[in-house]
Amino acid sequence: MYSEVFISLRAQDLGYGRSLFERLLLCLQDNQDWCPISLNVQCRMHHAICSFPSAHFYNNMLLTDLALEHSKSQFSGPPYIVFDVKDSKEQCDEICSFQNPVEAQLAIITAEYLLQCGVLSVAVLTPYTAQCVCINRILRSSSRDRSCRIEVGKVEGFQGREKDAVVLSCVHANGEGSSTNIRPLDASQLNCTGFLHDKHQLNVALTRAKMSLIILGHLNTLMKFPLWNALITDARQRKVVVSTTEATIKRNIEMIFQERNPNGKSFGEGKHRDGKYHRCLVAKRKEGPPT
Incomplete structure (x- = not known):
């Protein structure tokens, strides 16, 4: 979920471009009883x-499901x-x-x-x-x-x-x-x-x-x-x-x-930043964190 689109940069500077979800997280960030949990495996x-x-x-933090x-x-x-x-x-x-x-x-x-x-x-x-x-x-x-x-x-x-x-x-x-x-x-x-x-x-x-x-x-x-x-x-x-x-x-x-490189991969295809992929634990999940 992202906020409304603002033409005014001044409005953005004042925080009016912040989504409701972002405001909720900010309210809870100092509350130790409400710790947000992030989903870090994306399957798209x-x-x-x-x-x-x-x-x-x-x-x-995002990792890609090996099944993809x-x-x-x-x-x-x-x-x-x-x-x-x-x-x-x-x-x-x-x-x-x-x-x-x-x-x-x-x-x-x-x-x-x-x-x-x-x-x-x-x-x-x-x-x-x-x-x-x-x-x-x-x-x-x-x-x-x-x-x-x-x-x-x-x-x-x-x-x-x-x-x-x-x-x-x-x-x-x-x-x-x-x-x-x-x-x-x-x-x-x-x-x-x-x-x-x-x-x-x-x-x-x-x-x-x-x-x-x-x-x-x-x-x-x-x-x-x-x-x-x-x-x-x-x-x-x-x-x-x-x-x-x-x-x-x-x-x-x-x-x-x-174009193909010697490994048979497409132009511009590279490894994940740490050379590893994380397999999603829920095999049928279709989407990761970005929505």
Whole structure:
């Protein structure tokens, strides 16, 4: 459960963005008679997807059920990739809802490749209504049969849900595709970029996918925000960042989806941080802590 989405950063600073569940935990944290119990085995995500959320949202406590590994090993695509879309550019309407037509097009292309790799369900998620409209418009114009298996939605509406694969369109790109031509964010833009400041929404966005999570974003823009800076730094250290453009995305995807390392694993697939996996004691449980 996460709190309502606040546009006002001042309201967030005053604590109005804190959920009811968080408030309850804060009230009980000093009460020795009421010690909260955390569930630390997740039974949804591939361990490569789980790595960053575990480190930054769950104090490195999340473990992945071993039973998941065999089922997810049948998937031929990459479990976790961050595409740096160099030529994308955001557009903002009068109600401060953003869209990015380049990312919208690339999100559909990526989702279709994921379906070709054998996943049964794909969600394209984005924080903004305008981007949902843009993606759905492109999807409706497609005559491909796979289109009916691609669901488009906002991040905040996907709490508690899951898909085999998720494509996350971050939308924001306030430059011309060059690191030397990025405008600083003014006060009005900061108030319209609540998603980039909201760790709860980011946590939801990163933990919906079971087999594959593909992030599309303009990294020079996203790295201005501390949490996204940490995510991108982590992705670069894990060598899962791929630079792309509207013209090269198909070639980049084909290369990544076909690439294998000597162990036969997909591009970007690594071990859990301590090299071990924890087997879930309740074999029939479907979901772990992230909901």
